[in-house]
Amino acid sequence: MIQLTHLPIDFAALTESVRSTQAGAVVVFLGTVREMTQGRQTVALDYDAYPEMAEAKLKELEAEARAKWPVIEAGIVHRLGHLELGDVSVAVAVSCPHRHQAFDAGRFLIDRLKEVVPIWKKENWSDGSTEWVHPGS
Amino acid sequence: MKTVLKLFARARDLAGSPTLEIELPESATAADLRLVLGERVPSMQPILSSLLIAVGNDYAVPTTLVAGRTDLAVFPPVSGG
Numbered sequence: 001m002i003q004l005t006h007l008p009i010d011f012a013a014l015t016e017s018v019r020s021t022q023a024g025a026v027v028v029f030l031g032t033v034r035e036m037t038q039g040r041q042t043v044a045l046d047y048d049a050y051p052e053m054a055e056a057k058l059k060e061l062e063a064e065a066r067a068k069w070p071v072i073e074a075g076i077v078h079r080l081g082h083l084e085l086g087d088v089s090v091a092v093a094v095s096c097p098h099r100h101q102a103f104d105a106g107r108f109l110i111d112r113l114k115e116v117v118p119i120w121k122k123e124n125w126s127d128g129s130t131e132w133v134h135p136g137s
Numbered sequence: 138m139k140t141v142l143k144l145f146a147r148a149r150d151l152a153g154s155p156t157l158e159i160e161l162p163e164s165a166t167a168a169d170l171r172l173v174l175g176e177r178v179p180s181m182q183p184i185l186s187s188l189l190i191a192v193g194n195d196y197a198v199p200t201t202l203v204a205g206r207t208d209l210a211v212f213p214p215v216s217g218g
Contacts, residue, residue: 048146117215133216
């Protein structure tokens with residue numbers, strides 16, 4: 001399942017949706033809003049996306065993962081909008097026959113998501129300033 | 138010919154708008170689009186070289202043809218997760 005949502009991510013339901021009697025392993029990754037980044041304090045993050053392309057890229061990543069590992073089910077949900085400290089911004093759930101496959105596929109999905117899926121976060125720093133996060137720009 | 142770009146994140150803030158109508162030469166490539174954008178929105182110059190260009194749901198390379206497309210988007214490096 002691929003989804004972009006402005007609502008809190010139900011990661012328990014996402015996990016349940018990838019469980020299977022064919023799977024010996026389910027790996028779930030949650031990205032959460034961190035307070036401190038290199039000594040600076042975050043109070044909130046705002047996420048924006050190019051939704052059509054983001055969904056297309058997430059589907060491509062799922063297909064790539066399925067081509068590389070024996071993925072039984074995979075689910076990726078990314079939240080958009082205003083998130084507070086500790087909120088879950090992204091959840092990736094993967095089931096595979098064996099644990100090393102599930103770990104590798106899950107890591108691939110979150111690592112590639114951060115590289116190619118058109119979603120952006122804006123820092124709301126504790127000094128009141130805001131700043132888009134654009135790696136390398 | 139005229140086309141409308143979708144802009145996101147800092148590119149949107151710098152342009153002051155979520156879309157931007159630009160005039161592209163016939164047979165324009167993504168490299169040409171970048172130059173036109175820099176002239177049209179001078180405040181984008183500092184991040185111009187890092188901007189990504191999408192044609193439909195795919196990333197363009199400098200030689201990708203963009204002339205005549207109605208599904209162009211421009212945005213800075215992504216930071217989801």
